[in-house]
Amino acid sequence: MSLQRIVNIVFGLSVVALVVTSAVVAGVVPSPMSLMGTPQEYDRAEVTITNNCSRTLGTVDVRIADTYQKKYTGLSDTPSLANGSGMLFTYEQSSEHTYVMREMDYPLDIVFIGADGRINAIREAPAPGPNENGESIERTGEGKYILEVPRGWMRSHGIHAGHRVTIENSG
Secondary structure (H helix, E strand, C coil): CCHHHHHHHHHHHHHHHHHHHHHHHHCCCCCHHHHCCCCCCCCEEEEEEECCCCCEEEEEEEEEECCHHHHHHCCCCCCCCCCCEEEEEEEEEEEEEEEECCCCCCCEEEEEECCCCEEEEEEEECCCCCCCCCCCCEEEEEEEEEEEEECCHHHHCCCCCCCEEEEEECC
16 A cells, blocks of 8 residues: 555545544534443432331332333442432333343342332342352342332331332432
8 A cells, every 4th residue: 555545544534533523512413422321310219118007117219210221220330229229110010020130239129019009029139149240130020110229128127018119209
């Protein structure tokens, strides 16, 4: 390849880079970084769990996973989960769901809540071990809502199947 041809290629690539950069700065095209995924914004809610006598057993501050991407990611991008916090997965109707511990760093209680606001099941799930991705750790249950909290939180609050859940969105 001749030196002149190399100079022409480098010049052409420089012009393309300048045009693309100008278009990104002007807002005509999105930044390549934005196409790689941006941090997700979550609505928040407070979940209150009561017994059959309407006595409050516990409250959880949750991020709401209401899109496919948020549901797929779940808590796997969360390095730790404070006591009294969690994630609430929402669906249009009650149906069977299977949750996995994909890329999790800590164990969870996975709580399946029916459309009637009652807890159908609580499943404990361990964190994946070394050299495991967590895909094989599955917990299945029926629900319109699935609540994930630190493992043992439900037991420590005396919460079990049949207890009532209310969700108050806070935006």
